[in-house]
Amino acid sequence: MDIPILSLLILIPTIGAFFILLTKAKSEKYNSHKYISVFISVINFILSIYLWYKFDNSNPDFQFVENRDWIYGFINYKIGVDGISILFIILTAFITPLCILSVNSTIKNRLKDFLIAILIMESLMIGVFCSLDLVIFYLFFEGGLIPMFLIIGIWGGERRVYSAFKFFLYTLLGSVLMLIAIIYIYWITGTTDVEKLYQIGIEAKYQKILWLAFFSSFAVKTPMWPVHTWLPDAHVEAPTAGSVLLAAILLKMAGYGFIRFSIGLFPIGSEYFVSLIYGLSLVAIIYTSLVALMQEDMKKLIAYSSVAHMGFVTLGIFTLTQQGLEGSIFQMISHGIISAALFLCVGVIYERMHTREIKKYGGIILVMPKYSIIFMIFTLGALGLPGTTGFVGEFLILMGAFIDNFLIAVIASFGVILGAAYMLWLYKRVVFGEIINKDLKNLIDLNKSELFILTLLAIPSLFFGFYPEPLINTVETSVSYLINNYNASLEIYLANNK
Amino acid sequence: MMSEIYYVIPEIFLSLSLMFLLLIGVFKKNGSTIVHNLSLLILIIEIPLILNVPSSSEYLIFNESYKIDYLSNFIKILIVISTLFVLLTSSEYLKSIKIFNIEYPILILSSILGMMVMVSSNDLIVFYIGLELQSLALYVLASFNRDNILSSESGLKYFVLSALSSGLLLYGCSLIYGFSSSTNFLQISYNYNESTQGIIFGMVFILVGLAFKISAVPFHMWAPDVYQGSPTSVTLFFAILPKIAALTAFIRFLYTPFVNLIDQWQTIIIFLSIASMLFGAVAAIGQKNLKRLIAYSSISHMGYALAGLSTGTNQGIQSSVSYISIYLIMNLAFFSSIFMLKKDQRYYESIDDLSGLSKNHPILSLSLLIVLFSLAGIPPLAGFFAKFYVFMAVIEQSMFFLAIIGLLSTVIAAFYYLRIIKIIYFDKDIGKYDTDHNIGLKISLIFTTILILIYFVYPSSLIYFVSKINLV
Numbered sequence A: 001m002d003i004p005i006l007s008l009l010i011l012i013p014t015i016g017a018f019f020i021l022l023t024k025a026k027s028e029k030y031n032s033h034k035y036i037s038v039f040i041s042v043i044n045f046i047l048s049i050y051l052w053y054k055f056d057n058s059n060p061d062f063q064f065v066e067n068r069d070w071i072y073g074f075i076n077y078k079i080g081v082d083g084i085s086i087l088f089i090i091l092t093a094f095i096t097p098l099c100i101l102s103v104n105s106t107i108k109n110r111l112k113d114f115l116i117a118i119l120i121m122e123s124l125m126i127g128v129f130c131s132l133d134l135v136i137f138y139l140f141f142e143g144g145l146i147p148m149f150l151i152i153g154i155w156g157g158e159r160r161v162y163s164a165f166k167f168f169l170y171t172l173l174g175s176v177l178m179l180i181a182i183i184y185i186y187w188i189t190g191t192t193d194v195e196k197l198y199q200i201g202i203e204a205k206y207q208k209i210l211w212l213a214f215f216s217s218f219a220v221k222t223p224m225w226p227v228h229t230w231l232p233d234a235h236v237e238a239p240t241a242g243s244v245l246l247a248a249i250l251l252k253m254a255g256y257g258f259i260r261f262s263i264g265l266f267p268i269g270s271e272y273f274v275s276l277i278y279g280l281s282l283v284a285i286i287y288t289s290l291v292a293l294m295q296e297d298m299k300k301l302i303a304y305s306s307v308a309h310m311g312f313v314t315l316g317i318f319t320l321t322q323q324g325l326e327g328s329i330f331q332m333i334s335h336g337i338i339s340a341a342l343f344l345c346v347g348v349i350y351e352r353m354h355t356r357e358i359k360k361y362g363g364i365i366l367v368m369p370k371y372s373i374i375f376m377i378f379t380l381g382a383l384g385l386p387g388t389t390g391f392v393g394e395f396l397i398l399m400g401a402f403i404d405n406f407l408i409a410v411i412a413s414f415g416v417i418l419g420a421a422y423m424l425w426l427y428k429r430v431v432f433g434e435i436i437n438k439d440l441k442n443l444i445d446l447n448k449s450e451l452f453i454l455t456l457l458a459i460p461s462l463f464f465g466f467y468p469e470p471l472i473n474t475v476e477t478s479v480s481y482l483i484n485n486y487n488a489s490l491e492i493y494l495a496n497n498k
Numbered sequence B: 001m002m003s004e005i006y007y008v009i010p011e012i013f014l015s016l017s018l019m020f021l022l023l024i025g026v027f028k029k030n031g032s033t034i035v036h037n038l039s040l041l042i043l044i045i046e047i048p049l050i051l052n053v054p055s056s057s058e059y060l061i062f063n064e065s066y067k068i069d070y071l072s073n074f075i076k077i078l079i080v081i082s083t084l085f086v087l088l089t090s091s092e093y094l095k096s097i098k099i100f101n102i103e104y105p106i107l108i109l110s111s112i113l114g115m116m117v118m119v120s121s122n123d124l125i126v127f128y129i130g131l132e133l134q135s136l137a138l139y140v141l142a143s144f145n146r147d148n149i150l151s152s153e154s155g156l157k158y159f160v161l162s163a164l165s166s167g168l169l170l171y172g173c174s175l176i177y178g179f180s181s182s183t184n185f186l187q188i189s190y191n192y193n194e195s196t197q198g199i200i201f202g203m204v205f206i207l208v209g210l211a212f213k214i215s216a217v218p219f220h221m222w223a224p225d226v227y228q229g230s231p232t233s234v235t236l237f238f239a240i241l242p243k244i245a246a247l248t249a250f251i252r253f254l255y256t257p258f259v260n261l262i263d264q265w266q267t268i269i270i271f272l273s274i275a276s277m278l279f280g281a282v283a284a285i286g287q288k289n290l291k292r293l294i295a296y297s298s299i300s301h302m303g304y305a306l307a308g309l310s311t312g313t314n315q316g317i318q319s320s321v322s323y324i325s326i327y328l329i330m331n332l333a334f335f336s337s338i339f340m341l342k343k344d345q346r347y348y349e350s351i352d353d354l355s356g357l358s359k360n361h362p363i364l365s366l367s368l369l370i371v372l373f374s375l376a377g378i379p380p381l382a383g384f385f386a387k388f389y390v391f392m393a394v395i396e397q398s399m400f401f402l403a404i405i406g407l408l409s410t411v412i413a414a415f416y417y418l419r420i421i422k423i424i425y426f427d428k429d430i431g432k433y434d435t436d437h438n439i440g441l442k443i444s445l446i447f448t449t450i451l452i453l454i455y456f457v458y459p460s461s462l463i464y465f466v467s468k469i470n471l472v
Helices: A005-022 A031-054 A083-102 A111-130 A134-143 A145-155 A160-189 A194-200 A204-221 A230-237 A240-265 A267-293 A298-317 A322-353 A369-383 A389-404 A406-431 A438-442 A448-466 A469-497 B002-027 B032-052 B070-096 B103-120 B124-142 B149-180 B185-190 B197-213 B222-229 B232-255 B259-286 B290-309 B314-339 B362-376 B382-396 B400-425 B439-457 B460-466
Strands: A063-071 A075-081 B059-061 B066-068
Touching: A005 A031, A005 A063, A005 A075, A005 A083, A005 A111, A031 A083, A031 A111, A063 B460, A075 A083, A075 A111, A075 A134, A075 A194, A083 A111, A083 A240, A083 A322, A083 A448, A083 A469, A111 A134, A111 A145, A111 A240, A134 A145, A134 A160, A134 A194, A134 A240, A134 B382, A145 A160, A145 A240, A145 B400, A160 A194, A160 A204, A160 A230, A160 B382, A160 B400, A194 A240, A204 A240, A204 A267, A230 A240, A230 A298, A240 A267, A240 A298, A240 A322, A240 A469, A267 A298, A267 A406, A267 A469, A298 A322, A298 A389, A298 A406, A322 A369, A322 A389, A322 A448, A322 A469, A369 A389, A369 A406, A369 A448, A389 A406, A389 A448, B002 B032, B002 B059, B002 B066, B002 B103, B032 B070, B032 B103, B066 B070, B066 B103, B070 B103, B070 B232, B070 B314, B070 B439, B103 B124, B103 B232, B124 B149, B124 B232, B149 B185, B149 B197, B149 B222, B197 B232, B197 B259, B222 B232, B222 B290, B232 B259, B232 B290, B232 B314, B259 B290, B259 B400, B290 B314, B290 B382, B290 B400, B314 B362, B314 B382, B314 B439, B314 B460, B362 B382, B362 B400, B362 B439, B382 B400, B382 B439
Parallel strands: none
Antiparallel strands: A063 A075, B059 B066
């Protein structure tokens, strides 16, 4: 009998959360709970690596599939992974323990509840990436709202209530249309099983409207311009660990959704709306980069840069070329690591100075050399310097775009320059220069745990930057299978319409 | 004749024990505790009695005026179980506001007797008797805390408005009798054709009367005042039981006598549904009192249940019944939490009284959190599945307009549920409440909350029972 690895991956954090809920910490410092949850999430990470090890790269089908009766006869609990989703699961399992480790004095009250929320969040996020049934997917996708709402609302900054509400209502509003679409798919095809839907396909006349319904949900979550406004608010107000989860994993759900559902299920719809996506992505790349240039708050700047990066991702996905799609997946993984690290970097100095305003900083290289080096690595990663993962992703995306449409690619390339501009300018203003603010003189450099976390994030970012093979190998077969299916169904459609 | 009595043993047992309780109450001094406990016992005995009644097919008894089928038995079980929980949770409340009288359980039992007759009726007269029996008891219950001016007001308000609606309903019944020359549901459906205007008039009057009972917009005006004024335990009763019964009456009417008029009533039900969903969601935003808020929220929830009914399919009926089942669990959980907001023998029912509750009462806040997210319909909690089933049925009939309005009002409604959560979790705390609660209250809170939380593990359980309802 096989071990249901995926179910275990989903269940372990939840069980851990219940364990923490039912136990009491001995001391006032609650550290035991923190270590328990780190332990649980590390187990999950090891399990996910084992999953990767067992995963067969050359097989384009879903693997580790579990299929159980769930709702009386019509919906099955079906989960499984292919080359695309497995990377996101590993990313989730990798980021979560670091996220928990990074929790320290900033979370002053109710640490226990915070850890529970993060662990439950991990379960739901892994669930999103491995569900192979639309209803199950929706369940995990929406379920994530509850813990995130609480994380922003309880442990957030001053305007936390506003941000939490905005986050919740925006996402919910986007998703309800997807729910209608899911139910409608059930009635026109008789199933919500993704694998079966790939085989039987959805009739062409429904595809456009269904694509739009899914788009409404994913566009909010990605977030695409013009529905991106919840993201800067949510990021700024969320505690560091919350921002990390949000940027590193939550945003990837939508990109993953585009690949798995929009392209996989509605090829004709996707083809029809490619120009819409291109337009919105370009606006996101150029406009939000310009907005990022003008930000005075570090977290806000990184949040806008996330929007721009996700613009690259959507652009790459809808080039519908092998390079573009692989690049998007790569970019998502890379952004997951780098943006997480950048938020942690901001968190480090915020904890010491209690301000995120860029003006208040300057010259911290003199007092925090280690920090400045680490921060430099991630800044360069974010702007896509060769040798970091950021470069590989952006390069592949642009390559895909050039194959598809020259003009689009040229405009998008400007985004890379703008990205370099705002990141380097941020770095310059914070790290270099004279120390004007006297409080900065007393800053202490990174302590051991901070250094440990940031190094752990830097290693994959540099390693996969120099040697992207393992990641590309994993996704390659699945992506080419996806694109072949896509082209095949388009051809059939065009042949029928002649 | 004797064999027919076999089918109504639950009702007969209930009415006999009711009279017995009344005798105890009259002859035994300070008998309220014993009457209360006995009524719990009666309700527990009632469950096997109902289960014992055959439900595998339709049984028409007493000259075809009374109908026993799966739906009636299922609803009766729901009614009995939820009444059990209502009594369990309310005893502590009644004791502290000093209205722990013998009349309370007796009135509740007689009201549910009326409901049981209502859901089984297959005849206009039997139906009306059932309806009036339950309503009369409810009038008294609304003003049960007679020294409280709000309670008396709500009783009077409910009485006047409900009498009006009963009058309309009765008028509709007589129109129908006049134009179809029968009071039997099945006979009525044979005795008219679609051009009979009188039948349509009669149907509209009946639907208005029923819409009043489930407080669907635009017949909802009484609900907020009555909910707020009545003692909280009675509000709980109001929020679930009459709605279950009246919704079943809706099903009975729409799918037996008026089944051929589906084109006519479908529009009416869709209108009621959309109006209730939207109005309930929007009007609740400004509320400050928890009971008033739950009144508006229940208006909106009834809109969803009606949306299921409006489809005219079996799937739709089933989805409505499962909606109301999950709705009653959520309401039980919510009210159990409200009953815990007690300090120095005083109950707090304003939303602001919940401020910062999570600091001192983590478990209570957690269950409120679960209940509120479930009421808002966020997956993976039970409330999501309730809405999911309804929209499954609605979209099957390609009624996208209804589905989109319904889901948009979910988003609006999410706002005020989130506001309560915000007050509980994000705001400053304002002090502790008592924690020494009655064991019945604690059990019902924990039981219902866990049910809501883990419903998603095995959602087939409810579907299995509900899918046996086949009326079309």
